[in-house]
Amino acid sequence: MGHEGMRFGFEKLAQDGAARAGVIHTPRGDIRTPAFMPVGTAATVKAMMPESVRATGADILLGNTYHLMLRPGAERIDRLGGLHRFMNWERPILTDSGGFQVMSLAGLRKLTEQGVTFKSHIDGSKHELTPERSMEIQRLLGSDIVMCFDECPALPASDKAVAESMRLSMRWAARSKEAFGDRPGHALFGIMQGGVTPELREESAEALKAIGFDGYAVGGLAVGEGQEAMFGVLDYATGFLPEDRPRYLMGVGKPDDIVGAVKRGIDMMDCVLPSRSGRTGQVFTRHGVVNIKNARHQDDPRPLDEACTCPACRNYSRAYLHHVFRSQEIISSMLLTWHNLHYFQQIMGEMRAAIAEARFDAWEAAFHAGRAEGDIEPL
Numbered sequence: 001m002g003h004e005g006m007r008f009g010f011e012k013l014a015q016d017g018a019a020r021a022g023v024i025h026t027p028r029g030d031i032r033t034p035a036f037m038p039v040g041t042a043a044t045v046k047a048m049m050p051e052s053v054r055a056t057g058a059d060i061l062l063g064n065t066y067h068l069m070l071r072p073g074a075e076r077i078d079r080l081g082g083l084h085r086f087m088n089w090e091r092p093i094l095t096d097s098g099g100f101q102v103m104s105l106a107g108l109r110k111l112t113e114q115g116v117t118f119k120s121h122i123d124g125s126k127h128e129l130t131p132e133r134s135m136e137i138q139r140l141l142g143s144d145i146v147m148c149f150d151e152c153p154a155l156p157a158s159d160k161a162v163a164e165s166m167r168l169s170m171r172w173a174a175r176s177k178e179a180f181g182d183r184p185g186h187a188l189f190g191i192m193q194g195g196v197t198p199e200l201r202e203e204s205a206e207a208l209k210a211i212g213f214d215g216y217a218v219g220g221l222a223v224g225e226g227q228e229a230m231f232g233v234l235d236y237a238t239g240f241l242p243e244d245r246p247r248y249l250m251g252v253g254k255p256d257d258i259v260g261a262v263k264r265g266i267d268m269m270d271c272v273l274p275s276r277s278g279r280t281g282q283v284f285t286r287h288g289v290v291n292i293k294n295a296r297h298q299d300d301p302r303p304l305d306e307a308c309t310c311p312a313c314r315n316y317s318r319a320y321l322h323h324v325f326r327s328q329e330i331i332s333s334m335l336l337t338w339h340n341l342h343y344f345q346q347i348m349g350e351m352r353a354a355i356a357e358a359r360f361d362a363w364e365a366a367f368h369a370g371r372a373e374g375d376i377e378p379l
């Protein structure tokens, strides 16, 4: 693709409190931070054309190694020209390592020092993931930002279990770095583990910094610990990470989780929530959550949000969206997903502007006030 000459790099443009605004340069284009990455699990953001995802303001997508290795297979995607061409998304792609989803989706898994063997949740076939194989798969996919292969223990877990798991992940991080090699224009991110224990988080961060990565993720959160515990970890954990590298909070989250993470120094996030909720009729707006299946919308000619510029709000009424959702029409998933992704990207853009202008606290107060108002009154 002729991108080989350019390198990966992060530039911090502004800071307001702990919140940062910046840009990640990649050969496939810039990523404005803080960034929200829509999830394209199986080489598609469900119900969205790639150009529509771009139109919502997304600079980067996330792809799932676990799903893509099982179907259609990383070697096949490589033969077909890589994931960008395969799914018609030319901008940057971040892939996860497959580790988290093996733990949450696969059947009959066995964990050893070497890696994980497991059975596919699709057809029961047997597979192995190791740091080396995860790096190979992510290279075959053509991922721009590659994640270390790690293990994420389910919480709650004892301190001893969290420490042992974290140290295994740090040994795997060193193997990931070795297997990744030197690939100009592509980035490898390390993943901090350590649960909710400050000493373990610091030990993990020090181990990762000694190996050296292009960016650092905070892993092992958004796994059921609750927002308060998650913010509690972020309050100290981002301080263990280098100032001059992007920080990625994996699998987050709801709009108020995202705002709280940015406030605590996170630069990148991903979550299936806006797309998945679009398919289940849950809509996020400035005024909180709207459930489009409620009968209160069936005669309502107003848009979801009069101030929103997405196609669902510009061209369709609540009554129509309610009707197509209740009728299980495909356009319902398309429109509600578009609105949700648009709303998430709008929040990110507003936060970037607020940080640049050193008014993040005022913006955050307005964000919470809007949500506290609740949805507009029924007609």
Ligand SMILES: [Zn+2]
Residues within 6 Å of the ligand: 304, 305, 308, 309, 310, 311, 312, 313, 314, 339, 342
């Ligand atoms: Zn909208």
